[in-house]
Amino acid sequence: MELRDSLRKIFGAMVRKEAIAADWMGPINRVLRVTEGHDQLVCADGRWKLEFVAREGGLDWLLAAIARSAAEIIVEGAEVRVRICANPVCGLFFSDHSRTRRRRWCSMAICGNRNKVASFARRRIV
Numbered sequence: 112m113e114l115r116d117s118l119r120k121i122f123g124a125m126v127r128k129e130a131i132a133a134d135w136m137g138p139i140n141r142v143l144r145v146t147e148g149h150d151q152l153v154c155a156d157g158r159w160k161l162e163f164v165a166r167e168g169g170l171d172w173l174l175a176a177i178a179r180s181a182a183e184i185i186v187e188g189a190e191v192r193v194r195i196c197a198n199p200v201c202g203l204f205f206s207d208h209s210r211t212r213r214r215r216w217c218s219m220a221i222c223g224n225r226n227k228v229a230s231f232a233r234r235r236i237v
């Protein structure tokens with residue numbers, strides 16, 4: 112998928128503190144054109160108000176939401192601590208919001224625990 116490839120390149124560069132190429136933004140910008148929904152004037156209790164109507168059908172809106180979050184991370188730049196999961200077979204990116212700034216896993220429940228179990232098993236074998 113085009114969007115996924117460009118996100119991998121961009122976040123990979125951010126993790127390695129390398130420059131981000133302008134042409135990697137193409138797929139994100141294309142998806143950003145797909146809106147997650149639109150505003151619509153509706154009448155409720157005799158008053159007009161502007162209401163957000165989520166896009167229905169298909170999963171384009173989900174892709175648009177992903178592109179939107181990614182774009183916000185890119186705009187924040189170095190302020191966001193983008194990391195890659197320490198599990199070599201995982202490869203997921205995450206932003207480190209931990210107080211100690213030393214988060215290693217995309218998810219403690221998934222990769223973190225798996226690592227704990229693996230190193231426990233290794234200690235038992237040796």
Ligand SMILES: [Zn+2]
Nearest residue numbers: 196201217222
């Ligand atoms: Zn992981």
